[in-house]
Amino acid sequence: DTGVSQDPRHKITKRGQNVTFRCDPISEHNRLYWYRQTLGQGPEFLTYFQNEAQLEKSRLLSDRFSAERPKGSFSTLEIQRTEQGDSAMYLCASSGRSISYEQYFGPGTRLTVT
Amino acid sequence: QQQVKQSPQSLIVQKGGISIINCAYENTAFDYFPWYQQFPGKGPALLIAIRPDVSEKKEGRFTISFNKSAKQFSLHIMDSQPGDSATYFCAARLYNFNKFYFGSGTKLNVKP
Numbered sequence: 001d002t003g004v005s006q007d008p009r010h011k012i013t014k015r016g017q018n019v020t021f022r023c024d025p026i027s028e029h030n031r032l033y034w035y036r037q038t039l040g041q042g043p044e045f046l047t048y049f050q051n052e053a054q055l056e057k058s059r060l061l062s063d064r065f066s067a068e069r070p071k072g073s074f075s076t077l078e079i080q081r082t083e084q085g086d087s088a089m090y091l092c093a094s095s096g097r098s099i100s101y102e103q104y105f106g107p108g109t110r111l112t113v114t
Numbered sequence: 115q116q117q118v119k120q121s122p123q124s125l126i127v128q129k130g131g132i133s134i135i136n137c138a139y140e141n142t143a144f145d146y147f148p149w150y151q152q153f154p155g156k157g158p159a160l161l162i163a164i165r166p167d168v169s170e171k172k173e174g175r176f177t178i179s180f181n182k183s184a185k186q187f188s189l190h191i192m193d194s195q196p197g198d199s200a201t202y203f204c205a206a207r208l209y210n211f212n213k214f215y216f217g218s219g220t221k222l223n224v225k226p
Contacts, residue, residue, distance in 0.1 A: 103214065107156055
């Protein structure tokens, strides 16, 4: 399967702990996005990379959140000092070099903060 | 303030009927409008998309109608099937920032 993959699929953590999620985009895609989705809502933009450069970051992203994409391949999203309000599905998407900007989403990582 | 407003929140359609989901936006800097289908526990999957220089796009049973002057666009699912039961999201891309805004979703239930 050559789609977007995310790991882990589920994460349960205690409040105050740090968590890190990984996303592997489609191999030829140079753009990578992170979104957060809560129950009954649409995905909410968090951040965007083109190759290894982080070009856009939502104001919603507090300083507890950080994302990296070393060497322009996989990406990691880290949440420090997790809070119960961080419980959500974290989605990764990637898109290629074409002007269509079609995004392909991974299956997501479900985070539960207890 | 929600950049893309989607309605209805939920929709029940009989098998074979037409499902219609509507979205509206205000920002004229949006330049690409995709629709996504999401099943429980899965990530959204791209269904169909349109650019504002086109008024309609059709792919199989799915059609997007786009009204640039009204800043509205809609998804029509013809001959709806129970397998179409899912949540549908419209979205819009902000030109030059490659930032996407999603609607709040429509949960479609197609009854056999």
